Amino acid sequence: MALIQATNITKNYRVGDEDVPALRGLSFEIGEGAFAAFVGPSGSGKSTLLNLIGCLDHPTSGTLLVNGTDISTLSRSSAATFRGEHLGFVFQDFNLVPVLSAYENIEYPLLMVRGWSPEKRRERVMKMIAAVDMTEQAHKRPDQMSGGQKQRVAVARALVGEPRLVLADEPTANLDHDTAYRILNLMKTMRDDYGTSFIFSTHDPKIMHEAELTFTLEDGRLQSEGVAA
């Protein structure tokens, strides 16, 4: 069974007393271990779609199964549980907790969301921090790190709970080209090592080509679905 199965999903935003369609009936599947990108012009619906897959919002109609769960039926609290257990997030602005060190930021999901024991936590965090090559900077707070370092910590934080899927909305938009490539390669390595699926969005054509599977959106519709050469 596919990791994500979308059947004719739509999403309308209510602005004033008007419904503004953001997604106009999308159907697609994404399998396990994917390294996929949502691309398209600004306003085409990439973030909206990622938010739906990330269980942060409900579709207006259609069904969306993530890891076999129909996410439109989840309550607020069970959606949080679902995200904590099955999903990881990487954000455009890194969004690390400013008062926590690199180590503590990576530890946060295990400590405050999953409630792992200290020994298990320590082992796992050390492994992840090494995987993103931040062991030397483990004690640093976000304001002492570069953008690339912050995003590496964010990737480690997204992966620390061993999720099935990591969602990244424009993860490289605030990084220079070299760093952006390095982050994408890091994510790809993680996919190879742990089998975690990655879905990211981007406008950047060069970044887009790093994806193995590309969904092009335009005005809320799926324009094309392509497998990279």
Add this chain to the structure above:
Amino acid sequence: MTSTLKLAARNLLRYRRRTLLTALLITLGVTALLLFVAAAGSFKQTMVGSITDSMLGHLQVHRKGYTQSIDNLPLNMSLQPNAVSKIESALKADPEVAAYSLRVKLGAMFSNFTENTSIRLNGVDPVAEDAALPGLRQRINEGDKSGPLVEPGKVLIPTLLARGMKVKVGDSVVLVVTNASGSVNGKNFIVGGVLDAITGPGGRDGYIHINDARELLRMDKPEVMEIAVRLKTIGKLSEVQQRLNSKLDEIRNKEDKPATELHTWSDLSPFANIVRMIDLMTLFIRIMLIAIVLVSVMNVMLMAVYERIREIGTLAAIGTQPGKLMAIFLSEGLLLGLVGAAAGIAISYALVAFLNVSPLVFNFGREQITLYPHLDLIEVLGVLGLAVLVSALASLQPAWRAARMDPIQALRHV
């Protein structure tokens, strides 16, 4: 739990100045309240102590109606011997009664052989009076403090009278009284001591031996006007009052109405109103503290939530439960209140210790009162609990807001 607190502490330290200012405000409020309570408590204790220990006792028994006309010191409203013995047996039977003193109260003319004035006198048994009013001898400022309280043939007079009539210890004076049947009688006395005045009824009375009083009044039976009662602990006052009331109620007059009346010191002394005023002021300061803590903590926590909307969105998106988010902000407000209050308590203890080394002295009426403030542990814990509770309440709404935030909207916030 500890990780939530650690996060809260880190976040508080992130905005150092704001946290410091708010904590300082709470510290100030707590210190003000505790110092006031400590000083007022000491003042109350000193005043109530001097009233009950040297003047009124804790409870007083009179013949029904006596206190209403106590200003005239009526001679015909005395307790008759059989009533007195019934009252005495009730007092002796009560386990909380430490001592009591029978008093004959009378008004007299006081003469130093050149001038006259009036004086209110208590005829007392020195041993019984000493036991029931152990503080009375402390008020003797001239004369012998260590001998019997008042010997036959001697009179203790208040300072004002001694000064006004220019008499001193050892001088001869005459006391002249008109007795219940209207005949006048006089007797020579030696001034045995001069008493400091204290505020309230009876604070400027003189004292003579009870036998002298009865002789002056030509009493043929051992009548008594007043019985002053001392309890083992003032805390049991209302309990004993109830118990004695029901016993004394059995003593009836010819019309089968209660023949006696029982009053507590606070019924008899206007200082009880001052005590009530002090308690009211304490209440107001307490309410002010609540307001200070509520407003300052709520303000800081609302700011904290507003500044961290994106952080809240992030934490919620990565799976933090709403309850956990709430706990994070609640513990932040709680910690702020706790630290502020703890600092206030520490400062209060230091100031109270200092005030006990170099005490505050001030004048209340004609009395000089030295305050030795004391912090009651229960009170301190109560204030700490109050500050923490109010801080939690103040953070409740901001924390609730954080917990309910929609992650997408919070993440989009700029």
